[in-house]
Amino acid sequence: MASSSIKNVLVTGANGNVGSSTIKALLEENFSVTGLTRDSSPATLSEGVRHIKSDYSKASLVAIFKGQDAVVSTFSSLVPGGALANQQLVIDAAIEAGVKVFVPSEFGIDTADPAAPTYLPFLQDKLDTVAYLKTHEDKISWIAIPTGSMFDWNLNIPGFAGWNVPARTATIYDGGEIPFEATNLDQTGRAVAKSLKHFELTKNQYVYANSFTITQNQVLKALEKATGEKFEVSHGSAEAVWQEGAKPENSGQVTGILSLLTGVIYGKGGLSNFSVTKGLWNKKLGLEQENLDEFLKTYIAEKKLQ
Ligand SMILES: NC(=O)c1ccc[n+]([C@@H]2O[C@H](COP(=O)([O-])OP(=O)(O)OC[C@H]3O[C@@H](n4cnc5c(N)ncnc54)[C@H](OP(=O)(O)O)[C@@H]3O)[C@@H](O)[C@H]2O)c1
Structure with a gap:
C-alpha cells in the first residue's frame, strides 16, 4: 500500500495516452483510483477504476473531487480548443473540494525554463498553470513531472x-x-504513481524522470x-x-x-537534456x-x- 498520505487519486482525461498509463501504474501501487472523462467522451475504463463523467462545470467538479487526495491532470495538448487552459478551473474546484495535491498535465519538455514557450508556444498554458499553483500553495500542493x-x-x-x-x-x-x-508511456504513469507515493519529498517540486x-x-x-x-x-x-x-x-x-x-x-x-541540467529523481523515487x-x-x- 502507498505509504504517503495520498490514498484516493482521480485522473482527468483518464482514457488518453498518459491517462491510461497513469491509471495502470496507480492501480499497481494500490491507490484507490477514479477516472474522470467528459460527458461527451465514449471512453470506457479498465476494471478496478471508478469511472465518473462530468460536464466540467465547477459545481460538478467540486462534488466529484470531494474525498480525493490527489487530482492528476492528463489533458491533451495537441487538440484545438485549449484543453490545457481548463486546468485553472479544475485547480479551483480541487481547492474548494479540499484536495491535497494537483499534478498538472506536463509529461514532456522542461517547463521550469521560462524560455520554453519561445520554442513551443503551446507550453505557455503549462507554465501559466504551474505559476497559478505556486500562488496557491497555501491551499493545495503540486507536483510537475517533466519526462522529455x-x-x-x-x-x-x-x-x-x-x-x-x-x-x-x-x-x-x-x-x-x-x-x-x-520516457515511455508506462514509465510516465509509474513516475506519477511513485511521485504521489513519495508525496512528502515531491510536493511543490519539478520532479524530473525518464526511461x-x-x-x-x-x-x-x-x-x-x-x-x-x-x-x-x-x-x-x-x-x-x-x-x-x-x-x-x-x-x-x-x-x-x-x-x-x-x-x-x-x-x-x-x-531536452534535463538529466544533466536538473538531475533525475528516478533513484529517489525507486523508479528504475x-x-x-x-x-x-x-x-x-x-x-x-x-
Ligand atoms: N513529450 C511528449 O512527446 C508527449 C507526448 C504525448 C503527450 N505529452 C503530454 O502529455 C499530456 C497528456 O497528453 P495525452 O497525449 O495523454 O493526451 P490525449 O490522449 O490526446 O488526451 C487526453 C484526454 O484529454 C481530454 N480532453 C481533450 N480535450 C479536452 C477539453 N477541451 N477539455 C477537457 N478534456 C479534454 C480527453 O478526455 P475525455 O475522454 O474526457 O474526452 C482525452 O482523452 C499533455 O500535456 C501532453 O503535452 C507529451
Missing part, C-alpha cells in the same frame, strides 16, 4: 521525430550524437538490432526542422507542432530506468513490426 520526449508515442507516429519504423527509414539530426531524455537518456545514433542501432534490418538514413538539422514548424502557415497545425517538437527534442532551445535494447525488442514484437 514520449519515446514509444513518438515511434507510434510514422515519420515523427525522424523515425519511420514500418518503412525502415530514419532522419538523423545534426549527426545523431545529441543526448536527449526519453533513458539516449542519442539518435543509439536508437538507430537498437532499432536495426530489434528489426534485424538496415534503415535507410537521411540527414537534417534541428534548426531547419524547427524553422519549418515555426513558419506562420504551420502555426497551430499538428504537423507544425510536430516539427517544432522534433527540433526541440534534438537540441533547439537546450530544453529502462534498457533501450530490451524495450525496443519488446516494442517491435508487440507491434508486429519485425
